[in-house]
Amino acid sequence: MLHRILKPLAALACFALPVTAETVTDFTLDNGMEVVVIEDHRAPVVVQMVWYRVGAADEPAGKSGIAHFLEHLLFRGTENLAPGEFSETVAANGGTDNAFTSWDYTAYHQRVASDRLDLMMQMEADRMRNLKIADEDMVIERNVVLEERNQRTDSDPAALFREQRNAAQYLNHPYGIPVIGWRHEIEQLDTQDALDFYQRFYAPNNAILIVAGDVTPDEVRDLAEKHYGPLAPTEGLEARVRPQEPPQLSERRLSLEDPRIGQSYIQRSYLAPERDPGDQETAAALTILAELLGGSPTTSFMAKRLQFDEQIAVYTSAWYSGLSYDDTNFGLAIVPVPGVSLDDAEAAMDRVLAEFIAEGIDADHLDRIKMQSRAAQIYADDDVASLARRYGQALTTGLTLDDIRAWPDLLQAVTPEDVINAAEMVLDRNRAVTGRMIKPELAQ
Amino acid sequence: MTRIFTYVAAVFLLALPLRAEVEIQEVTSPGGIKAWLVEEHSIPFTALEISFKGGASLEAPDKRGATNLMIALLEEGTGDLDSRAFSAAREALALETGFDAGDDSVSVSARFLTENQDDAIALLRGAIIAPNFDQTAVDRVREQVLSNIRSDAQDPGALASRRFDELAFPNHPYATSRDGTADTVNALTRDDLFAAKDATMALDRVYVGAVGDITAEELGLLLDTLLGDLPATGAPMPERVEFAAEGGVETIPFNTPQSVAMFGHAGIQRDDEDFFAAFVMNRILGAGGFASRLTQEVRENRGLTYGIGTYLVPMEHGEMILGQFASSNDRIAEAIDVVRAEWAKMANEGVTQEELQAAQTYLTGAYPLRFDGNGPIANILVGMQMQGLAVDYIATRNDKIRAVTQEDIARVAADLLDPEALLFVVVGQPEGLE
Structure with missing residues (x-):
């Protein structure tokens, strides 16, 4: 079945803008593989992404890091390709390739001249089912992953702090386990762990192909049927069900001292609902709430009060992303000015949150945020690779193309009452982790 | 006077029928400001990239950090708009801006919707021509800069980089951070900021690239409005400097499980006739990701690092x-x-024909892929102008890559690479280093 659908432009209609370059088409192969085509014919370039509906939150207990480790091993050869040959071939065709893993998805991508798509699909289809891992390569690659953990987490106090805070946020759900894995568990991963995970989850009926750039849907369908069409699905793959959170009844507080940080700060995260198919209104209100509270370093409510009016903070921020399969986070941060204690900074932050709810929403501020949201839709058309990424992220976190299309309108429809209701719902300290990253005082 | 040029590249090695068409118009505004333009009317916005040659290297040692602080303050108010009013106006227009201070240039990037073009340019003009540098804003942004300086003092990568630069370029602005030190930044006054702006942002050193929903005539008028009231001339450029560090290993003790190493020695000028040979050689040595020898040997064969x-x-x-x-x-x-x-192997033996061909195929194939959005193209247009390249460079650049031979690389590698001269600055608690 082929759907040809224009990008969501309803939100732009009031600006009488012309239709933009981007059109989105989708269809499904007989073996269950979903295909999305995003057209942009301005440059002879194409991006292929294959997204698997599996990530770190789907790992067996005690095998943390296996989803990410497997992602590395997919570059170590198949029955038809020698170790490293995949990336060498992409480079020999003038392209670039890479991959990434998160809690909900694992994705592989290449960016090449559009007439090289056939070869890219051939290789990507090959490694969906024909991976071959030599034990000696596995050991070397595991060391690479341990160095990656060294570099990105263990050498970075802010990353260690985030990891600890995240672990405290989830009492039961595997989102509390870091994507890269706990070191002691990474050290024990082996070839069989990787193959077990691979054989179950790397299958056409668990994958989404996104092709973006200078291609037509018909070309993509022909190539996809040729390369991915013959692959056998994994039987019995059900929608993912992870252990869910129990009621969170008690605030968690933690602190981490590390001399490597430049200055002390507070980060707090609250358990928050995510975007669900057909049910994105609360997430839309939370998205606007984060923008109003701490989206801009100068005009947001927290910046205005805490940085400009009271000069308690050097920096404040609020964040939220609804793209998550299960419950996500709403976050806040404050970096106090020198001389202000963390206790005083936290008290001021909480007071300002209460003021935000009590005073109601500044209508001009809300209008500006909606204007920027509309403009972001236009600017996004200039970067088809990041559009492809956004579609993949949405589809692998449980949303549909209809949900993606509805999202800009839902953001425009958020009312001041929606925002206040969302704030009262989400800003519940019993469901929060408050973390203090502390720079130790120098001994005199 | 506008000139139109069309780029059609024929790629030989794998006979890639890849064609990137970038029609560059050379535009001169009624007021005499030059720019390169690519019209792209399919999306209703324009990306504008403005760069001024010189940058933070124009500072005196006791004013270190003035350019960086000045650039950070351009968006903090103009006329009767204070910091927050300026930001609110920018948000209401969905004008997206970026201001950056580099060692050799300062730059302004902007994206604006066609429907808001005039208002967006009027607002941006205020920031570029007549910033207020209010004392309260100066003090607040100064605190942010000082906070970055404190963070860098605890960052192994930044520490390695600082020490490397100190050893490499003593007594030159390149030796120190363009953020300045806590002392120099604390001593900066409003007058210093106005002086830094006039020194760095002047019409005798400006380069402009524009890509998007705008015509040459509209761009000319826009540039006169936006930039016409800048000073005609800025500060004189700094002296040349030779790489001065000796080879060896210097360790900075730092409590961390993983050491960070920065290494290098003297390089090659962009206009050297062997630059392309060096560029291809470096792809094979270390810049090619998984295709490079260093990634193969250090990561893939030994698992000693996540990235090099x-x-x-x-x-x-x-x-x-x-x-x-x-x-x-x-x-x-x-x-x-x-x-x-x-390093020694490359200096002594150069590269194989297979490596050369793989690198050439990649570099020539990847080049057209850079031209894939209004913002990226505007950046390329400015970069080309600052390097003194002509519009036809885009058409001839791949020929220069293809013309590089094994002999060229052997010559340039023997000349450029010297394992004895390599300086390593290591931050961490390395074991087994002499």
Whole structure:
């Protein structure tokens, strides 16, 4: 079945803008593989992404890091390709390739001249089912992953702090386990762990192909049927069900001292609902709430009060992303000015949150945020690779193309009452982790 | 007077029928400001990139950090708009801006919707021509800069980079951070900021690239409005400087499980006739990701690092070849040995025909892929102008890559690479280093 659908432009209609370059088409192969085509014919370039509906939150207990480790091993050869040959071939065709893993998805991508798509699909289809891992390569690659953990987490106090805070946020759900894995568990991963995970989850009926750039849907369908069409699905793959959170009844507080940080700060995260198919209104209100509270370093409510009016903070921020399969986070941060204690900074932050709810929403501020949201839709058309990424992220976190299309309108429809209701719902300290990253005082 | 040029590249090696068409118009505004333009009317916005040659290297040592602070303050108010009113106006127009201070340039990037073009340019003009530099804003942004300086003092990568630059370019602005030090930044006054702006942002050093929903005539008028009231001339450029560091290993003790290493020695100038040979050589040595020898030997064959890369760094007044990686404290000594051995192997033996061909195929194939959005193209247009390249460079650049031979690389590698001259600055608690 082929759907040809224009990008969501309803939100732009009031600006009488012309239709933009981007059109989105989708269809499904007989073996269950979903295909999305995003057209942009301005440059002879194409991006292929294959997204698997599996990530770190789907790992067996005690095998943390296996989803990410497997992602590395997919570059170590198949029955038809020698170790490293995949990336060498992409480079020999003038392209670039890479991959990434998160809690909900694992994705592989290449960016090449559009007439090289056939070869890219051939290789990507090959490694969906024909991976071959030599034990000696596995050991070397595991060391690479341990160095990656060294570099990105263990050498970075802010990353260690985030990891600890995240672990405290989830009492039961595997989102509390870091994507890269706990070191002691990474050290024990082996070839069989990787193959077990691979054989179950790397299958056409668990994958989404996104092709973006200078291609037509018909070309993509022909190539996809040729390369991915013959692959056998994994039987019995059900929608993912992870252990869910129990009621969170008690605030968690933690602190981490590390001399490597430049200055002390507070980060707090609250358990928050995510975007669900057909049910994105609360997430839309939370998205606007984060923008109003701490989206801009100068005009947001927290910046205005805490940085400009009271000069308690050097920096404040609020964040939220609804793209998550299960419950996500709403976050806040404050970096106090020198001389202000963390206790005083936290008290001021909480007071300002209460003021935000009590005073109601500044209508001009809300209008500006909606204007920027509309403009972001236009600017996004200039970067088809990041559009492809956004579609993949949405589809692998449980949303549909209809949900993606509805999202800009839902953001425009958020009312001041929606925002206040969302704030009262989400800003519940019993469901929060408050973390203090502390720079130790120098001994005199 | 506008000239139109069409780029059609024929790629020989794998006969890639890849064609990137970028029609560059050379525009001169009624007021005499030059710009390069690519019209692209399919999306209703324009990307504008403005760069001024010189940058933070124009500062006196006791004013270090003035350009960086000045650039950070351009958006903090103009006329009767204070910081917050300026931001609110920018948000209401969905004008997206970026201001950046580099060692050799300062730059302004903007994206604006066609429907808001006039209002957006009027607002941006205020920031560029008549910023207020209110004392309260100065003090607040100064605190943010000081906070960055404190963070860098605890960041192994930043520490390695600082020390490397100190040893490489003594007594030159390149030796120190363009953020300045706590002392110099604390001493900066409003007058210093106005002086830094006039020194760096002047019409005798401006380069403009525009891509998007705008015509040549509209762009000319826009540029006169936006930039016409800048000073005609800025500060004189700094002196050239030679790379001065001796080879060896210098360790900065730092409590961390993984050491960070920065390494390098003297480099090659951008206009050297062997630059393309060096560029291709560096792709094979260390800049090619998984295709590079260093990634193969240090990461893929030994698992000693998550990533290693090398870079040619041809700055305006001096040049280096640099590299960087991180390894566990107990494994970094081995990684350094591998880097030295690969350095020597390349210097002595050059590259194989297969490596050369793979690098040429990649570099020529990847080049057209850079031209894939209004913002990226505007950036390329400015970069080309600042390097003194003509519009036809885009059509001939791949020929220059293809013309590089094994002999060229052997010559340039023998000349450029010297394992004895390699300086390694290691931050961490490395084991087994002499």
